Amino acid sequence: MGAVLAAVLGASLAGCSSTGGKRAEERAAREAAEGRSAVTTPRWTFAMVTHSGDGDTFWDIVQEGAEEAARKDNINFLYSHNDEGQQQAELVQTAIDKKVDGLIVSLAKPDSMKAVVAKAVKAGIPVVTVNSGSAESAEFGALTHIGQDESIAGEAVGDELDARGRKKALCILHEQGNVGHEQRCAGAKKTFDGTMQNLYVDGTNMPDVQASIEAKLDSDKSIDAVVTLGAPFAAAAVKAKKTSGSDAEIDTFDLNASVAAGLSDRTLGFAVDQQPFLQGYEAVDLLWLHRYNQNVLGGGRPVLTGPQIITADDADELAEYTKRGTR
Amino acid sequence: MTAPGSATAPDRADERLLRTSPLRRLLGRPELGSVVGAVAVFLFFAVVADSFLRMSSLGTVLYAASTIGIMAAPVALLMIGGEFDLSAGVMVTSSALVSSMFSYQMTANVWVGVFVSLLVTLAFGAFNGFMLTRTKLPSFIITLGTYLMLIGLNLGLTKLISGTVSTKGIGDMEGFASARKLFASYLTIGGVELKVTILWWIGLVALATWILLRTRFGNWIFAVGGEADAARAVGVPVVRTKIGLYLGVAFAAWVSGQHLLFSYDVVQSGEGVGNELIYIIAAVIGGCLITGGYGSAIGSAVGAIIFGMTSKGIVYAEWNPDWFKFFLGAMLLLATLLNAWVRKRAEATT
Numbered sequence: 001m002g003a004v005l006a007a008v009l010g011a012s013l014a015g016c017s018s019t020g021g022k023r024a025e026e027r028a029a030r031e032a033a034e035g036r037s038a039v040t041t042p043r044w045t046f047a048m049v050t051h052s053g054d055g056d057t058f059w060d061i062v063q064e065g066a067e068e069a070a071r072k073d074n075i076n077f078l079y080s081h082n083d084e085g086q087q088q089a090e091l092v093q094t095a096i097d098k099k100v101d102g103l104i105v106s107l108a109k110p111d112s113m114k115a116v117v118a119k120a121v122k123a124g125i126p127v128v129t130v131n132s133g134s135a136e137s138a139e140f141g142a143l144t145h146i147g148q149d150e151s152i153a154g155e156a157v158g159d160e161l162d163a164r165g166r167k168k169a170l171c172i173l174h175e176q177g178n179v180g181h182e183q184r185c186a187g188a189k190k191t192f193d194g195t196m197q198n199l200y201v202d203g204t205n206m207p208d209v210q211a212s213i214e215a216k217l218d219s220d221k222s223i224d225a226v227v228t229l230g231a232p233f234a235a236a237a238v239k240a241k242k243t244s245g246s247d248a249e250i251d252t253f254d255l256n257a258s259v260a261a262g263l264s265d266r267t268l269g270f271a272v273d274q275q276p277f278l279q280g281y282e283a284v285d286l287l288w289l290h291r292y293n294q295n296v297l298g299g300g301r302p303v304l305t306g307p308q309i310i311t312a313d314d315a316d317e318l319a320e321y322t323k324r325g326t327r
Numbered sequence: 328m329t330a331p332g333s334a335t336a337p338d339r340a341d342e343r344l345l346r347t348s349p350l351r352r353l354l355g356r357p358e359l360g361s362v363v364g365a366v367a368v369f370l371f372f373a374v375v376a377d378s379f380l381r382m383s384s385l386g387t388v389l390y391a392a393s394t395i396g397i398m399a400a401p402v403a404l405l406m407i408g409g410e411f412d413l414s415a416g417v418m419v420t421s422s423a424l425v426s427s428m429f430s431y432q433m434t435a436n437v438w439v440g441v442f443v444s445l446l447v448t449l450a451f452g453a454f455n456g457f458m459l460t461r462t463k464l465p466s467f468i469i470t471l472g473t474y475l476m477l478i479g480l481n482l483g484l485t486k487l488i489s490g491t492v493s494t495k496g497i498g499d500m501e502g503f504a505s506a507r508k509l510f511a512s513y514l515t516i517g518g519v520e521l522k523v524t525i526l527w528w529i530g531l532v533a534l535a536t537w538i539l540l541r542t543r544f545g546n547w548i549f550a551v552g553g554e555a556d557a558a559r560a561v562g563v564p565v566v567r568t569k570i571g572l573y574l575g576v577a578f579a580a581w582v583s584g585q586h587l588l589f590s591y592d593v594v595q596s597g598e599g600v601g602n603e604l605i606y607i608i609a610a611v612i613g614g615c616l617i618t619g620g621y622g623s624a625i626g627s628a629v630g631a632i633i634f635g636m637t638s639k640g641i642v643y644a645e646w647n648p649d650w651f652k653f654f655l656g657a658m659l660l661l662a663t664l665l666n667a668w669v670r671k672r673a674e675a676t677t
């Protein structure tokens with residue numbers, strides 16, 4: 001077993017690449033953080049329960065941020081997720097059963113989470129909400145909400161589309177039943193002077209996403225802008241645009257390495273970043289601050305992490321961080 | 328293996344009249360293997376997850392098991408009858424949507440919506456059963472069609488009527504409080520919070536077991552699942568039995584749907600997809616044969632418990648959630664293999 005491993009390692013070292021790859025990534029990560037805790041507080045346990053589906057880039061970055069802060073703050077960080085409201089509530093219940101010292105939840109389906117968040121608060125567990133649920137956070141008894149206001153983010157998109165002289169836009173929703181997604185498209189519709197249509201796609205099935213957008217672009221050549229609500233879907237939209245021969249501009253919420261590249265070479269118009277790294281990092285850090293020092297940031301009002309509109313001008317600067325997986 | 332004293336007249340002994348010892352009868356039960364599996368899973372998590380054995384955690388596990396078990400019981404009966412229902416998961420959401428939207432749009436007492444939802448959900452079940460017996464297509468195709476249609480109806484109608492993907496809140500409407508008592512209340516016993524779904528679950532499993540083992544309808548279920556043509560030849564009403572089984576699934580979907588509605592007061596239109604497989608898995612772990620004709624309702628309850636313990640135990644054990652589905656799959660496979668092994672041993676000794 002060991003011999004095989006050594007042989008494989010030896011072979012891979014002999015023919016190694018001087019650019020990119022895992023070693024470049026590891027070096028970048030080493031340089032970014034020392035990986036040692038910076039405090040002497042006891043090892044508290046914080047749990048984060050989100051509404052993420054399996055294998056979601058966005059939530060990967062949130063988790064990255066939370067883990068970074070957990071390392072620094074000497075926190076035992078637990079992460080779990082389920083995209084179904086009832087299941088997410090059950091996961092929060094398991095965190096309460098475990099008597100964690102702090103709880104971070106996303107409120108994409110606030111009504112499913114209401115009772116269980118109230119229970120956590122009653123059990124004396126400080127709660128911070130992240131990402132979605134800025135309207136419900138305080139009402140449910142959370143300390144702070146960290147995220148972008150989805151309506152405001154949507155409105156920013158509408159304004160940006162106006163500034164770019166767009167007339168007919170398509171809003172691609174990839175998660176059926178996500179209230180935050182509805183708010184984004186509604187916000188964009190509100191400030192956009194042209195017409196905007198919603199299109200539901202199955203976000204867990206990328207070929208289907210592409211085909212749906214393609215069909216829509218095929219059937220309506222006057223569409224001149226497509227707004228996707230997540231970074232991976234922008235790439236699908238770009239492909240759909242190519243095959244359908246449409247000249248619509250593709251814009252997107254959220255950022256990742258391929259979006260940054262797309263912005264640089266102008267296949268994408270703009271991206272609305274809500275800085276997921278910040279959401280995870282701040283949530284853990286604020287819980288730590290509350291445990292340590294009873295601090296509450298924002299006086300209980302939502303702390304906004306976006307929207308930040310990113311265009312080709314900013315993309316090059318951010319490319320390095322998107323590759324690292326922290327932007 | 329019979330004792331010499333009991334074999335007085337070996338040439339006239341009928342194996343059906345042989346007295347079997349209680350132990351041997353226990354070994355012949357379809358759910359025995361899954362009980363052994365459940366004990367194994369329980370012991371495993373009791374050792375690896377220190378918060379698993381807390382009373383409050385057991386309440387959570389039982390709740391998770393009950394929401395699966397309520398559906399797994401009629402699904403098990405349906406499988407014993409030789410059929411599948413892929414629409415069962417989405418039907419739960421449909422049922423909740425109907426009662427919520429009817430009550431809200433008509434400004435009716437919530438109980439009226441609950442009753443209308445019962446009729447509509449039973450109609451879905453009847454549709455499944457009727458289409459199946461009429462067209463003679465496999466239930467896989469029929470209920471796959473219903474499954475897709477219901478997903479579309481859930482989203483389409485909800486958006487059309489409420490303007491958003493979730494329903495409007497009905498928490499302030501008349502009848503909500505009493506309906507919540509029936510479908511989504513909880514009682515605290517010795518510091519443990521027990522949800523009312525656990526009572527529904529026990530009730531439904533008891534009812535299903537009684538039907539299966541003590542009624543004529545129960546015999547029909549085994550007969551149509553074993554060999555439908557032979558059953559028809561001896562006078563079993565195959566059509567009525569199958570439609571009845573689908574109605575049973577629809578009824579349980581209605582109970583689960585009302586629980587969903589009254590515990591959260593609004594319903595998300597996109598939920599429920601994929602749950603139908605979990606119900607089927609629970610029934611299979613509990614000893615139901617995929618080919619029909621064999622199984623038990625109690626087994627489905629044990630299967631639901633295994634599922635509840637595994638899905639929550641992984642969280643209590645603080646394992647990395649990226650591996651969640653893998654662990655779940657491995658656990659289920661092990662439980663099922665153990666189940667099959669115990670059953671084979673049991674059959675060999677009888």
